[in-house]
Every structure is written in structure tokens, then in C-alpha cells.
Amino acid sequence: MTSDQGLIVGIMLATIAMFLWGRWRHDMVAAGALLACVLAGLVPATGAFAGFGHPAVITVACVLVLSRGLQTSGAVDVLARHVLPASAGPTLSIAALTALGALLSAFMNNVGALALLMPVAMQTARSRELPPGRVLMPLAFGSILGGMTTLIGTPPNLIVSGFRAQTGASTFAMFDFTPVGLAVAVAGIVFVGLIGWRLVPIRRQAGAEGFDTGAYLTEARVPEGSKAAGKTLREIEAALDETGAQVVGLIRNEVRVTAPSPGRLVRGGDVLVIEAEAEALASALSGLGLELEEAERPEPEADEPPEDVKTGRKDRASDDEAADDAAQKDKPRAPDEIVLMELAVLPGSALTGRSATDILLRARYGINLLAVSRHG
Template identity: 30%
Template sequence: MPFDAWLTAGVVSAMLAALTFTRAAPDLVFVGGVVVLLLAGVVTPADAFSGFSNQGVITVAALYVVVAGLRETGGIQWLVQAVLGQPRSLPRAQWRLTGPAAFFSAFLNNTPVVGMLIPAVSDWARKFDLPVSRLMLPLSYAAILGGTCTLIGTSTNLVVNGLLLDRTDAGLGLFDIAWVGLPVALVGLVFMLVFNRWLFPDRRPAISEIDDPREYTLEMLVDPKGPLVGKSIEEAGLRHLPGGFLAELDRDGTLLPAVSPQEVLRGGDRLIFVGVVESMVDLQKMRGLTPATDQVFKLDGHRADRALLEVVVSDTCPVAGETVRDGEFRNRYNAVVLAVARNGERVKGKVGDIRLRPGDTLLVEAGPGFAAQNRNRRDFFLMSQVQDSATPRHERALLAGLIMLAMVVVATTGVVSMLEAALAAAGLMVVTRCVTLEGARSSLDWPVLITIAAAFGVGAAMDNTGLAHIVGMGLTGLAGDTPWLNLAAIYLVTAVFTAVITNNAAAVLMFPVAFAVAGDLDVSVLPFAIGIMLAASASFATPMGYQTNLMVYGPGGYHFADYLRAGIPLNLVTGLVALAVIPQVWTF
């Protein structure tokens, strides 16, 4: 074996060790490995950075923007409320969760889908007293299984398809992989839900819920033209609020202090809520509710461009001792007080009539310049922006959904390529203001994209130095000349690599090996490419095996052994199904 191949093998081994035994960030490890190979002359600059021009990587980036458009318009939240509903038992809750999660993940990249569903599922579990540890791993696994059904369901599929296009000029259609992905997903979901009692632990989350002493009193109005009119309190989702509750209902001047869950909402009803800031933020985002104070509509700009902040009134604040209205808070600070918290006690009365005191914590809605303008003033003791508090652009939710649907349709029918459809959809999301330019930029998960792109450089080094061919020959020697045994060997090695490093990196590293094996056996590379897609996507046995597994680690309160107990059986079941189906659809 030549020196370049030995050097590449050493770099790859060092990268695997760093990712397995240290907490080093994957993007840092892969960029470092590419830089070493570039400086050593193993790869050219063009090979080292070829991943940044790969169609799969660019498509993944565009899909992040598409999902951001759905998120900022409230489309995802609406779907969650409509689909999850009110489960009567834990098994029903798991069925309600995993089916839609798998479906959405088939058409939206599964990583951002899980990212958006985690807080919704946490709230859902709290509302209905469900063990969150019995929901988070099923959520991740269902999203992974759903992602195997289409080309855009997971970034791994797009990356491998990009490699196929580079090597053979022949890629896959949007639903081509469904021939194997759908059986794998169905068998995986049924296995997971039938044996859920033994697979998933009942454990408290590692992130403990701490009671927040700041309880705000917030008034909201039922929009006469909104979707909540005619629904009961329970049907509207206002009965079980995590960290909050509906205290009173004011209807045409008549106060209803003990509101029945079956009370039907009418347009113009004034609802008084009490709760922590997270609950207040959720109410601000709910379609069909508007702030009771009309001051928010007198601020400059769209509500979606503003944010919520918590500020503590100081003893030198000009509005201390005055009511919110008399102190002209909006004119003075270009911000609106939505709610007031005072030493854990409930502050009664309309917001405009509340007389502010030093030490009061105010929940205010303001534009992006509020914090910078008032940070150094003595009017407030403390000031902090509430994360993810922008109000969704509900009026554009339908438009965002239509853009995503059009993207899927044109890509499916072959009118344009998946890359072109994703780029067009991302552009339309920005142009139609479904997502702001800043929101589009922040939606890109740069660590993931950089890891994928850098892995292409490492894969090129394995190919150029002949290391991939040597590894392929080794696998062929073990598996003999039987194509199916070689497919099984590549599937197994890819699955092991994926369990200890990232799925996309494992796929990129194994593709040149598969290409070499197909060449040695003089058979089609397509079955091996499909096997790599499934092995790298359907990874359940470790937290680092797939990004969604890592995302639910903390919220679910899991231990590493929990993944082994649930993931290894699921890996074996899905692997057997994949290896049985692939040769039947894509012949060698």
C-alpha cells in the first residue's frame, strides 16, 4: 500500500477515534482531517472542497429554508395541534405521534422536523401527564424511518444521490427509494410500537422543570374571524397549558371566574391567563388569539419582526409609580407591555391600568432595536430577550404550505430536479415573506452542512489513494464473489461507522468503497448505494448515530444504554428487511 494510502488511513482512524472517544465537534474533526490531507498533498484544493458544490449538500441547505418558512408562518404548530389531539392512553399517544412524524419526515428533512416537534411534544406530554421518555425516542426513530421513504426525507439520501450523479450521471427520483424505504418504515414502526414497553424507559428528563416565580397575568382576545370561534375551551387547546392556566373569561362585561372546559368561545371574548413566560409565549403564537391591548398594532413594522423581552423596572424608571397608560410606555420606549409579574402574586386589572412598581418584571413586545437603545439606561435593572418569541405570520401559513406542496409535486413529476425545486421553493419562501432573510440565514445548520461537505474531501482522498479499493478488496475477500454477501458486508460496516460518527460522513466514506466493490464484481453500483442510504439513515443504536437521536437525548432524560437497548433490535429488524428487499428491486 503506498504512503499516501497509509497516511489517509491514519487520518481517517484518528478522526474516528476523536469522534468516538472525545467531545470534539464533528465539523471541526472533519475540516481538520481535510486540512491535513490537503497540506500533505493527498488531495487537491478542488477535491478537498468539492462537497460545497455537491447537489446533495446544496439541496439540504435549501430545505432548511423551506422548513423555516413553515415554522415562521405557524404551519408546523397548526399541524401539531390538529394531528396530535388529545390521547386517551400512552399507546394511543405513541401512535398519534409516530405516524405523523414519519409522514412529515418523508417530505421535510427529518432533522428540522424533530427540532420543531421536540418542544411541542414536551408541552403535549406535560398537558396530558405522559412520560416524555416514552415519546422522545419514538419521535426520533419515527422521523428516521419516515426519512428513508423519499429522496428528500434525510440529508443522507440526498448526499448519496449527489455522489451517484457525480460518478454515473444517473440519479434517483423522489420516490424511487420508497420501494425499500416504505417496507422498512412500516416494519420498524410496528416493531417499535408493539414492543415499546420493553424498548423505551420510563424516566424523568435530565433537564428538570424548575418552578418559575415570575407568574404573569396576560389578557388575550378571541379573534372574531379566527379558527377558535365556536370551539370549546378544551377543543381550542386552552385547558391544559404547561406552566399556566385560564383564570377568567370576560364576555361583554360579564366575568366568568370558573371557566368550564366545555365553555364555547365567542368572538371578542377576553381571556385572562396566569402563568410562566413560556406559556405566555405559546399563547402569543396561537392562531386565533390576539393581545387585548391594541397598542401592539400601533408599533412600527410587522409583529413577526419583533420579539418579546423581560425587563425589570428600576426605582429610577420614569414610569415607576404610574400606570402603564399614564406613563405612556409605548411612546416613551416604542414597546408595549403585554403582562406584568410582581413577586409571584397575581396583578389584577387591565394592563393599561396597572400601576408599576420598582422590581416589577414586564413582558414587553418591541422591535429589534429596543435592547440596544435601553441597555445602558437606568430605567431597567435587567433586560433579556425571550428565545423564539416572534409571532408567526399566520396569514401566510397557507401560502407556505402551497409552496412546499408545489416543490414536492414538480420534483416528483420530473419537471425539474430536486435541487432546482428546493432552491425555487426556498427563494419563494423569502420573496413572499413567509420567512425573513435573517430567518433564512439563521435556519441553516452550518455544523451539519460543513461536516457533510468536508466528508467529501476525505472520501476523495480514500478514492484517489486507492484506500477505498483496498478496503473494498478486503470486504470482497471476506464475502467472496457473491454480490448479496458483499451488499450485507457494506451495509454492516456502514451501520457500524454511522453508530460512532455522523450518518452523512459514514455514507460519504463508504461510497467509494462500494463503488470499488461493484467494479471488482462487475455489477451495478445502485444496490450498494441504496444499501448505504438505508444503513446510514436507519441508525438507532447510539445518540451520535443520527442527529435526531442526539437532539432528544436531554429532553428525554436518556442514558447511553437506553439507545443500545432500543436501537440494536430495531437496527437488526430494519437491516434484514432492507437486505431482503434491495436485490429484488435493484438487480445486481
């Protein structure tokens, strides 16, 4: 092996390792690999960026623009509502969704088509009571199969067409790949729709079973002279961190504060809304001298209906406005019930790479981040 061959192999291995590590963005790693080849003398400096002018690269860039336009215009949502059957069984629904993914990926980026149809796939899985994987994996296969049917459907087709032109022959036309690609795509879609989705392993969604979100919220009163009185919420949350508990709300003078500021001082008589595991609840309360609100609540008068307040249930709804400080006065009024939701960060979201502190999730939006699930 020559020195140049050793250098290129070393750069390739380092690039693959960086891709697998995932610490930096893939485009930054690729640009770094190109720069390393230039510095090592493997690629001439004058031709280092010649590849960006290749027709395949420009075409892929145009396809990405088209994908973004379809995403922002809502055209895919309209198409999905008209194409996908509303009351069909799992087989027909999965086959139709896979075919739609193949159709879109024939004229746009595969990843873009997949990202657009993923919410539709999740909704289909819920309505048909199917594991998400049995709908998402056929959709992924469909986006791959559809890319084979046209010239712009997948970058390899464009690259082959470019090399064919360099040999002196004409480039491939838009639908020259269709006779073979369409036959393969149809066969693949039929197989996935009839048999393939049944072969996908069933995996329970992490935390879906045995995690009742309403069973982990409780109200705890801060007695006068307790350890929590006079501390800030930040200090209280630091003390609760060992038990995995978190303060998600505060009630003072019958006014409920959702996502209170960490710098707010806690006074005797306040009621803290705490999210915690049932097993760790007792430890969390005793460590700060807190008492369950149910034990402190006075008996209702005879002419008043009793309030249903139970430990581990969601907080009762009322018409009070959630107010923390002057910054929260402009927020719209909403019921006081604390709602727990699971939200997905989509590819290309402005939230990617930013922390909850960076976007002021609690102070600006009144949202408590309880947990993050990544890679299942």
C-alpha cells in the same frame, strides 16, 4: 501501510476525537480535517472544495431552507393540532406523533423535523402522564424511518442516486425509494406505536422528584450593623456561594426589586429574597448575620387581615412595581411574586455558546439564572 494511509488514518482519528470532545463546532472540525488533508498532500488543492458542488449537498441545503420556512411559518404547529388526537390514549398518541414525524422527515431534514415536534412531544407526555423518554424516542425513530421513503428524505439516498448517475444510468426519481421505504416505515411505526415505546427504560427526570421550587425561597432581613449591611449584592453572593445560596430579589421601603443589580449596596433594614437549600439556610443566614423576616414582622392590627408569610414559601404577590434603577423604570408592571421556571434552549438558538453575563440576563431581562441542566 503506506505513509499516505497512515496520514489519513491519523487525521480521521483526530477528527473523531474532536467530534467527541465537542469543544469546537462540528463544521469547524470538518473544515479543519479537509485543510489538513490538503496540507498533507492527500487531497489536491484544486479539488478540495469540489464536493460543495455535488447535487446531494445542494439538495440538502435546499431541504434545510425548506425546514426553516416550515419552522418560522408555524405550518407544523397547525398540522400537529389537526393530525394529533386530542383525547386519545398513550398508544394512539405516540403512534400518531411518530407517523407525523415520519411524514415531515420525508420532505425535510430529519433533525429539523425532530426539533419542530419536540415541544409537541413534551406536551403530549405531560398530558398523558408519561415519562418524556417514552414519547421522544419513538419520535426520533419516526424521523429516521420517514427519511427512507423519498429521494430527499436522507442524504444517503441522494448520494446513491448521484453515484448511479455516474455509472451511466439515470438518477433515481423522487419516489423510487417509496415502495420499499414506505413498507419499512409503516412496519416500524406500527411496532413503535404498539410495543416499542413500552420497552423504553423509565428514567426519572433529574430534579423532578423531591425538588419543590417554592420550598427554597425565603425572606431574610438585614439588621443594622450586620455583616451584610454596607456590602454590595455581588459581595454578599460571593459569601453565600459556599452554601449554594443566591439572592434573587430585594425589598426596600416596601418596594420589591426583582433581579437587583449586583453593584447595589445593601442597607440595614433591607429584606433579601434568598434561594437556598433548606439544610444550608441556617448557615447562609448566620454567616452574614441575617434574620428571618418572619421573626421580625410586626403583629397585624386587629382590623387588618394577617399576611401569610412562611419560610420556604413563594413571596406574596402585591401590586408594587419591581424597580431597580433608572434602566428598570421602562419595564412593564408585573406582580411581585417570584416565578421559577424551566426553559429549554432549542437547537440554533441565539443563546447557544453565550453566558448569562454576555446577554445581560439579569440587567436587561430581570431574570436570575439559578441552575443549568445539561444532558439530563
